[in-house]
Amino acid sequence: VNPVCRYQRAPETLWRSTPVGTVVLPPTAAASLVLQGTAAVLWAELSEPASVADLAARMAEVFDASADAISTDIEPVLVELTERGAIALAP
């Protein structure tokens, strides 16, 4: 994950937040993903372009944890969401 880059939801990604989790269908994916726990909060934070540091800082407040620990948790999720086309790098 590039710390300088800013990420945001791909505008064509279809998704729905539910009490069970957030269901995400990227533009070209055959199947949807279900995001729960930290990943669902991360998705909510991706409504606006944000860097890993921005995201970690905001989520650290939500979970009352250190930003470093949150960073470690969310980086692989960001990689997977990017690979699946659910999120994109913001210009």
Added chain:
Amino acid sequence: VTALDPNTYHPVTRTVAAYGLPGTRLAFPDDPLDAAPWSRVVREVRAQRLTGFLVESITDGAFAVTDEQWDEAAADHLAAIDQCLQLERLLIAVSDLWASAGISHRVLKGPALGRLLYADPSLRTYGDIDLLVPSESIDAATRLLNQAGFRREAPEPRPGFDRRFGKGSTFIAADGHEIDLHRTFASGPFGIRIPLDDLFSASAPFELGGRRLEGLDPLTRTLNQCYHAALNGVPPRLQPLRDVAQHVLVGGVQADDLRALATRWHGRAVLVRAIRWSWETLELDPAHPLAAWADRVDLRPTEVRGLEGRTTLERAVASIWAVPGVSGKIAYIRALALPDGEFLAARQQDRFGRWKKALRARGFLAGG
């Protein structure tokens, strides 16, 4: 108006359908259901596409369930949402296709109601996509769907029937998902008598997947759900009854405006039936002005003609008087009495066989 059997649905299923509506007398039991009633409720909730309300009632603490029951409800809802997202992708593709050809259209029911009527779109799940296009665009819209690989479920009786008289038709995508292409809201006389220009005179926009789509304006949308609730057989499905109540009790639709539009459409009987069935099934406050009106209004015999038609033939016969003009009536009768071979072949019928079958079913003809 046909009375409903109160035992058609389990009381808890009806409570799920009414969850969050102001004034409902339905309430959940204090303790989790035993296995047998839970099994029935979860099956009905799935079939009636009410998983959003079930999950919300549980997470709100209104409906007590066991851990296993919660897992089942959650899994059902995730599956329903996954299907909605797949359908929305299809909706965007078709909307883009038609928009690029200049075909105006409106999104009906699920995807529009989830965003325009309910606070949370995940509450309102659906199993197909319904789109309305103007009569003059039906042929072009159909042609584009065919070119894009959609398979029409059944051919029209004669060329031009859809554009002139039809409710619409169903198209199947390569992945099996369905698109219902509508020209009007119902088959039979009530659909024929809707002034179709009304349906496009206003709209309500919503955003989906980075696109701006158009739904119906609130008043037209409410009557659309009334037609859906009242004219699709007995027992009615719970979801359209909920939608009707949601429009009236939460959506801010004014009773006078709704009655005036229903009168203009010659659809007062449809409105009365939809309101009565919704109020009765969801046990809503009978003192609401619209419910009180629906309970006491006297409908003329001409207003209820065709309301009870359940078979295609019954609806077709009841439609003849509603088709405007003598030449229109003749064309309508001709299309249904002497349909094209392709139409008959799709139904594995011949021209005389279908009439014999209809007459036999009504005891006018002997034999099996």
